[in-house]
Structures are given as C-alpha cells and as structure tokens.
Amino acid sequence: MDKGRLEWVMSGLNRYALTTAEDGFLKTVSADFDKNQALTDHQEKRLEKLYKEKSRLLPNKKSDYFSFKESSPKKTRPRMPGGKVF
Numbered sequence: 001m002d003k004g005r006l007e008w009v010m011s012g013l014n015r016y017a018l019t020t021a022e023d024g025f026l027k028t029v030s031a032d033f034d035k036n037q038a039l040t041d042h043q044e045k046r047l048e049k050l051y052k053e054k055s056r057l058l059p060n061k062k063s064d065y066f067s068f069k070e071s072s073p074k075k076t077r078p079r080m081p082g083g084k085v086f
Helices: 004-012 021-035 043-055
Strands: none
Touching: 004 021, 004 043, 021 043
16 A cells, blocks of 8 residues: 555544544554555555445545535526517
8 A cells, every 4th residue: 555545544543433442543653654655455455344344434524525505595586488579
C-alpha cells in the first residue's frame, strides 16, 4: 500500500465513529507506516476490511461534504397560461 492510498483510507475512516480498538489500530498502522514505509499484509487486509465495513454505514461525524447548506427556497411566480386569446 502506498502513502496516498493509506491517507485516503484514513481520511475516509475519520468520518465515522470508531471504537477504541479501531482507533488504536489506526494509530498503530500510521506509526508503522511512518517507521517502515510499508505495512504488513495482515495490516493491509484488516485496514481494507475495516474501511469496507464502515463505508456501508452513514457517516456520523459532521462533514461539509455531506451537509446541506441552509438557504431559503427561491420564490417563484405562477406561470400564466400561454396561447392566443381570440
């Protein structure tokens, strides 16, 4: 797994509420990657599995990407029937 992929997966997982074990695992994976510039096969598989599990759920941390902007609805004028009147 390269650094770009790891950062993408980590940023995706940050949108979800994680258990203490999952959070600890992510910190360990990040530290191991910084130290060795690589992950073990077991770590990669577990990280991908965790990402797939969480991506099926709705994010429960507020994110600008998923939030709707608050704005008032635009007022529209009623349309007049078209056509010629004789």
